Amino acid sequence: MYHHNHAGVDFRVFIQKMVKSKMARTYMEIGVRDGSTLAMIDCSAIGVDPCFQFSSSPIGTKPSLFLYQKTSDQFFRDHDVRAISGDTLDVVFLDGLHQFEYLLRDFINSERNCNRHSLIMLDDCLPVNAEMTERQHNPLQRKNQDYAGWWTGDAWKMIPILKKYRKDLHITLVDTTPTGIVCITNLNPSSTILEDNYYEILKEFGDAVMTDENIEKFYQENEIASSQAIMAGFNASLTVGP
Known part of the structure; x- marks a missing residue:
């Protein structure tokens, strides 16, 4: 069974560093769960999750924090994100339901509320093995029980989708643990390409x-960047907008 273990830093540490490096004013997180990632962010933030399970207070030193206990589809339907944040979003982290159509909608809705220089990060798109890409999490049926608790779903499909339909985007795959992060920049809030082709x-x-076989080919075809190298060389002055 093919495995591709990532050797980079913990994804939460990477996200925290990217937010600080970009000198972000606004941050949004879809899929907050226990708040462990959100708690590490210092700027004004929006958190969305249908069922918060906070293990500690996520507010920290943030000047403001808006929490919405609903699905991301409900949130984007019912709320004006820019009115909440007071501006476009500088950094977005998408870690909602691990089925690609949900992540695709979250990306479409998030990009609409960003600026060209914003950063959107996708979680769970770089699975360690093929079993964890199942559409429904069935840990007891896994052959490899060492990773039975890991579930990325088919979020990996976002990589070939974006590479095919949005060649204008700058896409960087990063080796964060446990299941990588996809960093997306050069955003276009006015683009309707993904929405227009959604059902296709x-x-x-x-x-x-x-x-x-496919996951081995996937890693042969997609270059994975070092999280340490990106954190060390990230130049905020080149990416902060609007």
């Missing part, structure tokens, strides 16, 4: 599965 994309990628 679902039809095209819906039945795709990640086998051992």
Whole structure:
């Protein structure tokens, strides 16, 4: 069974560093869960999750924090993100439901509320093995029980989708533990390409599965950047907008 273990820093540390490096004023997180990532962010923030399970206070030193206990689809339907944040979003972290159509919608809705120089980060797109890419998490049926608790779903499909439909984006795959982060810049808030082709994309990628052979090919075709190198060399002056 093919494995690709990532050797980079913990994804929370990487996100915290990116927020600080960009001197972000506004941050949004979809899929907050226990708040451990959100708690490490110092700027004004928005958190969305259908069922918060905070282990400690997520407020920290933030000047403001807005929490919405609902699905991301409900949140984007019911709320004006820019009115909440007071501006476009500088950094977004998407870690919601691990099924690609949900992540695709979250990206579409998030980009609309960003500026060209914003940073959107996608979680769970770089699975360690093929088994964890199942659409429904079935740990008891896994052959490899060492990773049975890990579930990325088919979020990995976002990489070929964006590379095909949004060649204008700058996409960097990063080796954060446990299941990588995809950093996306050069955003276009006015783009409707993904939305216009949404159902075509679902039809095209819906039945795709990640086998051992496919995941090996996936890592041969996609270069993975070092999280340490990015954190050391990130130049905020080149990416802060608007």
